[in-house]
Each structure stands twice: as structure tokens, then as C-alpha cells.
Amino acid sequence: MTDPEDLAERVHDGDLRLHELEEYADHDDAAKARRLLVERETGAELDAIGDYAFPAEQADPNVENMIGAAQVPMGVVGPVDVDGGAADGEHYLPLATTEGALLASVNRGLGIIRAAGGAEARVTKNGMTRAPVFRVDGVAEAADTVEWVADNLEALREAAESTTSHGELLDIEPYVVGDSVFxxxxxxxxxxMGMNMATIATGEACVLVESETPASLVALSGNLCSDKKPAAVNAVEGRGRSVTADVLVPGELVENRLHTTADAIAEANTRKNLIGSAKAGSLGFNAHAANVVGAAFLATGQDEAQVVEAANTITTMDARKRADGTTDLYASVSLASLEVGTVGGGTKLPTQAEALEILGLRGGGDPPGSNADALAEIIAVGALAGELSLLGALSSRHLASAHEDLGR
Ligand SMILES: CC(C)(COP(=O)([O-])OP(=O)([O-])OC[C@H]1O[C@@H](n2cnc3c(N)ncnc32)[C@H](O)[C@@H]1OP(=O)([O-])[O-])[C@@H](O)C(=O)NCCC(=O)NCCSC(=O)C[C@@](C)(O)CC(=O)[O-]
Ligand SMILES: NC(=O)C1=CN([C@@H]2O[C@H](COP(=O)(O)OP(=O)(O)OC[C@H]3O[C@@H](n4cnc5c(N)ncnc54)[C@H](OP(=O)(O)O)[C@@H]3O)[C@@H](O)[C@H]2O)C=CC1
Incomplete structure (x- = not known):
């Protein structure tokens, strides 16, 4: 009984549940049966969704109730020189998006960075976080719990690291709010990227906390982590990789390629990215870092919901006067919480793995961690390019016409 028509019929009749079709057919037939059912019940035609280019079974760890794949156009920008702590040499960056003009813009920015001699980038902090919340009786028990944790870091490390051969516990930061301990x-x-790894490891450590303290676990994620929500804690303390990239662009490049001046870009950055963002109550002080991060995430198989954490980027642009009277542009982006991986999650899927291959960063690095560091540095340079180009377009009043020409 593996015929997709038959399976669709049985789901329709209530004999089978939509999510158990893989028990009766191979993964591709199960996906086809769901498409037939959805087509019948909604009137939609799902030919494009069903026209995917990998065995459905490969996506089994990534999606339930599969009907096909969402195909997002992918392009490539660069190459650009990245002088990083882990990334080195020239790189093309694959980006998947539906926003016309985005790749043209990042490509222009990377061309300018390349002409300026390349960008520098460094991962300055690394730590994927998970913050469970515990219930205690009151502040005295809260203080006892925090004290016990501080005195027993080694035992907690041993418990957490017993669940992983790669992960290392770096730190446990306590926060107390009344009768809640985080x-x-x-x-x-x-x-x-580490969210499964950190969650499993923390779960094991929590067993020890509960057995040795008065604290009772309420939720393994207590939102101080903070995952997939805009949060100041990530902007200040970092999450995943904290990464910074910068470049010094000679004034003549700004004029020839961005059709404006270093002074005009610096002013636009101050009034827009700093003052405008402050007035808006934004956590992000940038123009569109999320554009590049989101497109790179889609292309390389990252968890796209974590784009929100990368949106807290701070962009700086300063006009630097030279002795000869000309003015260069110093530009930087600092992404406090860029959550990326080159193993696990969506990185194994065929198109995503190929995209990582373009970067030379598929799979685990040598030493472990170096591939994810390099990916963070290259994405940061992509974000820097996007900031340069968009601020150039705003300063030269080309934003609307660029999108009229390329994005419609
Ligand atoms: C569109 C440009 C680049 C034209 O800019 P231009 O200087 O007129 O372009 P050009 O034809 O002289 O080409 C310059 C370079 O741009 C690149 N380039 C140029 N065209 C292409 C293309 N078709 N495909 C690939 N690359 C392209 C390419 O690198 C090229 O160099 P070349 O290789 O020729 O030596 C410029 O006007 C621009 O960057 N505008 C800004 C557009 C932008 O950044 N859009 C995305 C963000 S908008 C948004 O979503 C967020 C927002 C705005 O709401 C956030 C906010 O509030 O700020
Ligand atoms: N559970 C949750 O709360 C959440 C889960 N997610 C999802 O979690 C997934 C990402 O979790 P993540 O833990 O990154 O991935 P995986 O769960 O896919 O686990 C990756 C595993 O790969 C192994 N590994 C092999 N080589 C390396 C290497 N060089 N460096 C590090 N690990 C290596 C490790 O095994 P070992 O540990 O045995 O050494 C590691 O745990 C995504 O699908 C995401 O959507 C997202 C948000 C929350």
C-alpha cells in the first residue's frame, strides 16, 4: 500500500494521519500523497513545490509533513578579500533572496572593499547560550542556588559535557528576579550553531541543579537565552559569534563608485543609523544588516529565525581627513550575536551544503570551530558591503531609482 493516490484518499477518509505517511511509503511518495491531498482540498496546484531536486528522505531531520521545497533564487557576490582570524583570502558569498537590487548592492560594496585592499574581520567572542528558569521559595533560596552554582561549576561542566563530544561549557551567568532564578x-x-547541543547539555546540568538545590526547573528555556527574539542581553553580552569587520575606503573610491563623499556618508550614518535608530527605540543601529544575514542564512542552511539576533548590528562610518586634504571613509559593522554553523541543522541539505562549498566551509573545521568562525567573518564582511552600498545610495539619492530599475 504505497500508492500516493491511495494514501491521500486514506488521509482524506480519516484512516491515516497526515504526519504518519512515511510509515507506509518512501519519503518522496509520502510527500506526493500530501500534495495530492492538499491540492484536492484547497484547489491549489503544487507542481513547483513538488519539483525539488533531492531525495525527500535527506530532509527528514529538517521538516515534518513535507510536501516539497520552497525554492528561493540564489546568486553570488564577490569575490572579496577577507583578512580574518579564521577566514583568509578571496571568497564568493552565496545569497538567497527575493529582493531585487540586494545582490547588486552587496556586490557593489564588495567591489569597493576589494578595490580598497579587502576588509579585516574578527570573531571577538563566542558562546551559544541557553538559560533555564527555576522556581524557588524566595530570595534566600535564590541566593543559596546561585551560590551553589558558583561553587560547583566543575560538576555542572562535567554533567553538561557528558552529552557532547564537541561542546564546552564556558560560563554560567545567574540572574535572580524574586522567586525566579535564571x-x-x-x-x-x-x-x-549549537542550539540543540546547548539545550541537551543544559538539560543534563539542570538535573544536577535540581538534585542539589531547592530550585525546581520550570522551563529549560527561560527567555534570557535569548533565542529568536529581539533582546538587549544578546546585543550587550553576545550570543553565538560576536564579530566585527572594517575597511578604510579611499575618498576617490567613494566618489567614483558610490557617487558621493565620505563626509556625506558619515553624516547619513549618524543621522539615520545612530540618531534615527535611537529615536525609534531600535536595538539595531544599522541600515540593513539583516538583509545580508538573512540571505546568507537561507543560502547556507542556517536557522532563519535567528536573523532577528543579527539585526542588532551597529554600523559606524567616519570621515578621516588625510594630510593631503582628501578624506577617506572608515566603515565598520559589529554583529554582537551572529548564530552560525557549518555542521548540523540545515547545513547538510544538498543546496545549502553546495553553498557552503562555494565558501570552502562545508562541514567541520580544523581546528573545530574554525569553519563557523570563518563563516561569521565572511557574512560580517558581506553586511559591511551592504551598509556601504546602501548608505552610498541614500547619500547620492539613488535608492528609489535603484529599486525601480532592479527590483520591479
Ligand atoms: C543598484 C546599485 C548597485 C546601482 O549602483 P551604480 O553605482 O549605479 O551601479 P553601476 O552600474 O555603476 O555598477 C556598480 C557596481 O555595482 C554592482 N552591480 C550593479 N548592478 C549589478 C547587477 N545587476 N548585478 C550584480 N552586480 C551589480 C557591480 O559590482 C558593479 O560594478 P562592476 O562589476 O560593474 O564593476 C546601487 O544604486 C545600490 O546599491 N542601491 C542600493 C540598493 C540596496 O541596497 N537595496 C537593498 C536594501 S533596501 C532595503 O531592503 C532596506 C531599507 C532601505 O528599507 C532599509 C533602510 O531603512 O535603510
Ligand atoms: N533544541 C532547541 O531548543 C533548538 C533547536 N534549534 C535547531 O537546532 C539545530 C541546530 O542545532 P545544533 O546543535 O547546531 O546542530 P545538531 O543538533 O544538528 O548537532 C550538531 C552535532 O554535530 C556534531 N559535530 C560534528 N562535528 C562537529 C564540529 N566540528 N563542531 C561541532 N559539532 C560537531 C556534534 O555532536 P556531539 O555533540 O555529539 O559532539 C553536534 O552536537 C537547527 O536545526 C535549529 O533549527 C534551534 C533553536 C532551538
């Missing part, structure tokens, strides 16, 4: 565990997750 413990923000931070891990070096090497080349994995």
Missing part, C-alpha cells in the same frame, strides 16, 4: 549557560559549540 542560569544563562554559555557554550563553545565549535562548528555547530
Amino acid at each position: 542560569l544563562r549557560f554559555a557554550y563553545d559549540t565549535k562548528d555547530a
